[in-house]
Amino acid sequence: MDKNQIFRKIPKVDVLLEKEKIAEMVNHYGRKNVMAGITEELGRLREALGKVQDEVAAGKALADLEDKIAKNVEKRTKPRMELVINATGTVLHTNLGRAPIAYNHVMELVQKISGYSNLEYDITAGKRGERYAHFEKLLCELTGAEAAMAVNNNASSVLLILNSLAKDKEAIVSRGELIEIGGKFRIPDVMEASGATMVSVGTTNKTHLEDYEEAITEETAAILKVHTSNYRIVGFTESVTIDELTPLAKAHDVPVVEDLGSGVLIDLSKYGLSYEPTVQDSIRSGADVVCFSGDKLLGGPQAGIIVGKKKYIDRMKKNQLTRALRIDKFTAAALELTLLEYLSEEKAIQNIPTLRMITKSAEAVKKEAQKLLGVLEKYDFNAEIELVSLESQIGGGSLPLERLPGYGVAIVPKEISVATFEERLRKLPVPIIARVADNKLLLDVRTIEPSQYNIIGDMLESMEAFGK
Ligand SMILES: *Cc1c(COP(=O)(O)O)cnc(C)c1O
Numbered sequence: 347m348d349k350n351q352i353f354r355k356i357p358k359v360d361v362l363l364e365k366e367k368i369a370e371m372v373n374h375y376g377r378k379n380v381m382a383g384i385t386e387e388l389g390r391l392r393e394a395l396g397k398v399q400d401e402v403a404a405g406k407a408l409a410d411l412e413d414k415i416a417k418n419v420e421k422r423t424k425p426r427m428e429l430v431i432n433a434t435g436t437v438l439h440t441n442l443g444r445a446p447i448a449y450n451h452v453m454e455l456v457q458k459i460s461g462y463s464n465l466e467y468d469i470t471a472g473k474r475g476e477r478y479a480h481f482e483k484l485l486c487e488l489t490g491a492e493a494a495m496a497v498n499n500n501a502s503s504v505l506l507i508l509n510s511l512a513k514d515k516e517a518i519v520s521r522g523e524l525i526e527i528g529g530k531f532r533i534p535d536v537m538e539a540s541g542a543t544m545v546s547v548g549t550t551n552k553t554h555l556e557d558y559e560e561a562i563t564e565e566t567a568a569i570l571k572v573h574t575s576n577y578r579i580v581g582f583t584e585s586v587t588i589d590e591l592t593p594l595a596k597a598h599d600v601p602v603v604e605d606l607g608s609g610v611l612i613d614l615s616k617y618g619l620s621y622e623p624t625v626q627d628s629i630r631s632g633a634d635v636v637c638f639s640g641d642k643l644l645g646g647p648q649a650g651i652i653v654g655k656k657k658y659i660d661r662m663k664k665n666q667l668t669r670a671l672r673i674d675k676f677t678a679a680a681l682e683l684t685l686l687e688y689l690s691e692e693k694a695i696q697n698i699p700t701l702r703m704i705t706k707s708a709e710a711v712k713k714e715a716q717k718l719l720g721v722l723e724k725y726d727f728n729a730e731i732e733l734v735s736l737e738s739q740i741g742g743g744s745l746p747l748e749r750l751p752g753y754g755v756a757i758v759p760k761e762i763s764v765a766t767f768e769e770r771l772r773k774l775p776v777p778i779i780a781r782v783a784d785n786k787l788l789l790d791v792r793t794i795e796p797s798q799y800n801i802i803g804d805m806l807e808s809m810e811a812f813g814k
């Protein structure tokens with residue numbers, strides 16, 4: 347086989363550009379994008395031809411070049427971030443974007459974001475306003491705090507609080523609370539970055555009030571309590587509550603700061619879940635500053651929400667760091683809409699996707715699983731499909747021991763392995779992210795919207811060796 351002769355078959359760029367299909371693409375996507383696609387595909391083709399052994403294989407490599415270029419150009423001009431179907435049942439899946447924003451909220455955001463808004467403008471006074479003004483009053487009303495603000499995420503909250511209150515001073519924290527949240531967020535490291543000197547007290551499993559008392563000096567500028575969101579120490583343990591700490595802190599005029607992590611505004615134990623400390627409880631117990639995430643159990647946009655005594659919040663608002671950590675208009679607008687739902691607990695549970703999903707009863711989830719099963723059974727899939735009971739997780743480092751009893755659909759393909767099936771699900775036009783257990787693929791319906799059932803069925807039908 348003459349390799350040179352084969353390489354000569356590679357079309358010249360000018361010739362390609364004159365092809366009708368490619369010329370159309372130039373009109374649609376612009377010359378630069380099409381040229382980039384052509385260059386990449388020709389490079390691939392050369393590499394492939396370098397490896398072929400016979401004419402047949404060479405013919406195969408040379409085939410469909412225009413289609414390959416078209417796909418390449420389409421892909422490079424399409425957003426990489428896309429909708430996926432979360433079939434894992436994990437409600438706050440950090441890798442899948444944590445809390446989904448309510449569809450109606452997004453629709454309401456469209457105008458404010460695509461046009462101008464009063465983000466930092468006081469319309470009544472006709473002058474500069476505060477971007478926190480849109481939700482500060484709401485947060486105070488909901489939590490009982492005097493003042494509030496929000497930054498980029500809760501890791502920023504902790505950094506900003508410590509930097510504002512305890513830079514070049516000491517902050518006391520229990521050794522039982524020196525946690526790592528994930529994504530490299532470690533309390534000792536954040537403390538160091540904030541410029542505060544960490545004074546750790548007590549032991550991993552037990553910290554007493556005297557431990558804090560003995561550590562308080564002239565240099566103490568804050569006592570930090572961290573909610574150990576994503577793990578639990580059980581057994582021979584003891585920790586000091588905010589209630590117990592407050593009198594001591596007051597006597598020394600030191601603020602008590604609590605990093606609540608998830609920060610719920612609704613007592614979830616009413617809905618059969620474990621009690622997770624609410625922000626209101628923390629304020630009522632006497633915490634001077636409380637911070638929590640916007641996109642964990644609150645179910646809103648990514649944000650770090652800080653509430654507490656006005657004199658401390660004012661110091662944070664004036665801190666230079668705030669300029670670097672401030673939220674943008676997307677977040678401010680979405681956070682306000684999320685918080686407005688909390689004016690009625692019922693509305694919050696109904697309208698905030700995270701809350702709706704975690705409070706769904708096992709019976710309700712079972713009905714949905716039966717619906718999905720019904721939809722899938724209408725196709726004649728090459729697989730065993732059955733309803734199964736399973737347990738979902740909340741995720742996002744929230745209520746780590748909690749398992750939500752639920753249901754889903756288990757699929758065992760007949761002609762392909764479960765592993766291959768799982769991989770192919772990820773490559774569908776709308777990728778489905780699912781779990782595999784006991785050599786079955788599980789679609790947990792807790793996190794799937796019923797409007798997606800038919801889409802799932804249609805996509806599976808087009809799957810080779812599974813659908814048709
Ligand atoms: C999740 C968490 C954080 C970090 O919050 P992000 O919003 O993800 O930055 C900080 N502290 C605690 C206790 C947490 O659980």
